[in-house]
Amino acid sequence: MVSTSYPGVYVQEVSSGVRTIAGVGTSIALFLGRTGMGELNRLVQCLSYEDYTRAFGAEYAGSDMARAVKLFFSNGGTTCAAMRIAKGANASTLTLLNEAKGASLRVEARSAGSFGDDIRLAVSYNTLTPEATFNLELFRWQKSSSGVQQKTMAESYAGLSMDPRHPRYVVDMINQSSALIRVSSLAGTPAASGYSQSGYAVSARTDTIARIQWSSLIGKNAAVNRFRIAVDGNAPVEVDLSSIDFSVAPLDTPSGCAANLPLAIAQLINDKLPAGCSVTASMQAGPAGPTGQDNLATQYLRIASANGDVRIESSFGADLAAPLMLGTANGGLESSRYGDSRPAPTGYVMKLADVAAFAAMRQDSFNKLRVDAGFEIDLSVAPFKIATSPASITEARMYQDASASDQNDGRRGLREKLAIIAAAINAKRITDSSFCYGAELWGDRLAIIPLSGSDNLKPVVARLNGGAVVAPPLKADTSVNVRHYALGSVGASPYQAGGTAGNPGIAPQAAEYEAAYSVIDRELDLFNLLVLPQDADHSEADTRKLWGPASVFCQKRRAFLLMDPPASWTDAQKAVDTATGVNSLRIGLVKDHAAVFYPNLKMDENGREIMVGPCGAIAGVMARIDATRGVWKAPAGTEADLRGVTGVQHRFSDGENGVLNPRAINTIRVFPNGIVSWGARTMDGDDAFGSEYKYLPVRRLALFLEESLYRGLKWAVFEPNDEPLWSQIRLNVGAFMHNQFRQGAFQGATPREAYFVKCDASTTTQNDRNLGIVNIMVGFAPLKPAEFVVLYLQQMAGQIQV
Template identity: 35%
Template structure:
């Protein structure tokens, strides 16, 4: 702030810098849209490894082309992906269970995400809380992953600060909760609940033999043996530990863990015994063999409650993949995601109807134009040879310079079966692009001997050089296998890159570099809005934008040996007239000389007849 001098001396004032750094945006964050085993529907989820995909979306599935594409993306060098799960309308369902109190449904739990995975969720209820007569604890276990959640001290009072719906729905990653009916009671505790103990029974009362039964398996045990158990328990918690130790020492039936993993909790003045098998039918029932023994089974409930009714859903049709902009479904779910650069739709390659395939891809490319993204198009699975590609390529005419087509499909070992299988190439190509961007820059064509495809055993259509020469001029990027080098990407043209089109956006690296510059300048010049529109502002703009372009020039992104040859930035009275100023407009003109890939290397060889002596 301005300094007001009042005494003779030196005053220091800090001035804000006029230099605002423009940072280059990401170039290889890849979005995958399609069918997965689990995950939220029509919601973009960012992942950074295939392990993340396995946790959030269930891993590989035979009917999920997206799952294999994501795996191939990370295998080939990808680092960040955004996955959107889409299913055929009305086919995906969430697992549910209704917890009861005195035979009446009082609380419904629903799996957080649709899918059969929810059928593996198990729920337990206990009253081991500070107020055991009023509140309860809820434990949720995912048998498949082993993850467990515990929600403590819950209440069924909608006006209380521990209301079950509020706490569970805001914090659980596995389930949502909805109380049922008016003024519902809290759900019954899980497992076998003992009689209330006003005091812990004495040693004489505890030295009794019990018969415990689970699923027709009967075992006997002595609750307390002074010779081996030491001092008799004097608190209910000690009695619970003793009973748990006795149960876990009993032999289980083959394949069961009802006894070995049994748990005993204190719920107020009662003991709660829960079988450890995770099977709702494994209820522990106690019967004393001697009269007068403490009643350990006055109330018998299922040890766990199993959710059921989940459905993974069928792979989406073309209308489901397109979705709509209002509800943000299908590919339109990406409209609110800030950083996505590449888009893959591997499922459409399997469509028998090419018109439906192109309809989806055209809508996806329109999204790419709006969001400054780039679409990787898989060749149809029906293309079994060069002739198929040449005959049906006109179907893709609606697509333009924001898309590139790759042919043929990859043959790789399916980890689920151990057999060779054909896969759409977009996921692997996206990984190659990410690796190339990290190693060389977005201006380097993601093709050539460095663009090797990891894990690829063969291609569905092997090609020779002459056959490749038939497809390259019509903007089909071929995948090839060369001796020693192996499988590589051998093309870098957009779908507007046919020779006859003579487009300035012929090459993939030129188009992607322009998208990166556009998005970086779009974000980096927002500070200009509402600034005074005069020469002072124009000078700052030239300085900031020029600094960004010069940093790209120094990295080798442009042609030319000097900045003057490589790029220019104009923002002055020639670009912004008085009429523009009156209209609130400032015009910034940025130009650059892109690097074009060397597609054709021509070596001219001439024989020398020998030196002529003079």
């Protein structure tokens, strides 16, 4: 009631009590069986045959599953669900190792069987944060019609992390998106801290040389003194280092000692960070100098956090991050706590732990690089000349850049030299088409990547000086890996383990079908037709064991089971045989929820004629007839022609059909107008039974009404159980039944003759009301098919005058 408080007109909407009941779909098919690929026991909705093949493939896998689904859509089906089942199947697996050869990721193909043995993976660190994240490329090798291996189903994932808190955590990203694999993390305890390290190598000595280097970058009142830092996932804060004064005292005094520099920087940062968030700072050893020249020994500034990662970026003014090379974008090195947990990259890649060893190499230590036998890259000619420092620098090192003017200048040369090598390798690829490698620079790492060749190809790299091989090649402990990781047992990577080949399993038995029904019960909202395609490895006894439980499941779900004929039915007499005929199929069967169709059909498959069970095609015919005529029309007769088939296994005469039809065997016959379904009886339709659900359209119409009313009356639950509720039920159910009457679903010339709806005190007693029950009685007069058309002909006698 509306609450009134002032004189005036009040408006309130009142419910009309109309709750429209919509009719449910009548021809959603469900297919269960073996397939060549796809996840086991996972329902997939298919709106076309192409949807099905994307999920399960089109190849024959011992079952007529793909053929049945193809015939379903060819004959007018529009929606189906499919599930792959098998006994003893398992998927291809692989364990990826990190660079220290500890377990990183367990990889498992989504599809059981040999499908997964053709899946390949490539890992790279070519991301915005090369020491924190990684990229993963996935694909499957598949031979084309000409026999050439081609990449199919390719997937690419960029910027993945091993950190469970990261928005691109590898387990979440892959398992939610990939159609090829699922992964689980095997990473152990992460590193003690994440850090950001300067890419600028300063002197390791605490004398005037170091003081000059630092004061030129961070002196009091210097032009550059700021950077932005984000720690443990918090928002970036700006840090001002102008309060540090390096010009008033020698660095070997307590007030200006180089050892105190990290402490001062850490304090200034921590003053800006939120509570509970802090960093430490230290000087890390860099490239060593040559013997007797310890003034060339170097060190790097490192800012670390024990709780998470550290990210540094340039300030908007007076920026110090760029000249000091802090932050990945400025040439610094930023390592995640979970960086070491990543799977090792594929190809020939420098390890981070050995970068300093390369940086300390003399620039003239080699002038050529050999990648595999016969491919040499000259590094002594412009623009790929490594030795770029002036002669005034004694024994110039890789970390000294081209602009260096003395021993203590030009401390940012590491990536410069690596870029020169990468560019030379890529230039070789352009000029020599037989050279199958490319190169990339991943932060402080050089990666030489095979672009073609076998999956297990490992680059063989040698460093040459004056034509002679110089060891080690580029680094003492470079990661030499294969081109691709391979699921199964064919991979030869030193960074993979535990690869097992997939097993497609054997034909599913009754237990696998029962398990599938449990999954379907939980996950599939509606289906109307159940098809169990024939399996080549099922004996006739195996198949007969499936029909009873399947029909019970259909009865529970208000669906209908379509049955293929047994292989022993080689003629009409065998089909009605006492021991092996149709009566033997009825044992344990919910007879009015099932129908058998006979014989098998012929279809062309790549120029070869094969036999296939008829139920996939029959389900499609039912869908077509339902759409054009209605579920109350028998899916049989001349308009129920079967498409996509070339013939039938057995042809019947009218006399043979006359033996089969009274026993409720629905025949498929060949007429001049095509191959047609010529029967519409349930397994309860034997003339001797006298069943009210003798005919298939009557049973399916009843199931349609039951399911539609079941769903359309849920609103009535917990409503007050009295006349207002009963009248609303009569109104809504009556409207639904009248709509079916208008479409021609029932017998009768008037609604009174066609159906009735009762819900009142006569159907719901006081005791029922006390128990919380409301009873609704709905009756309908079904249309029976004109199975026998009897034509009476009479000659007219002449005009006889009486």
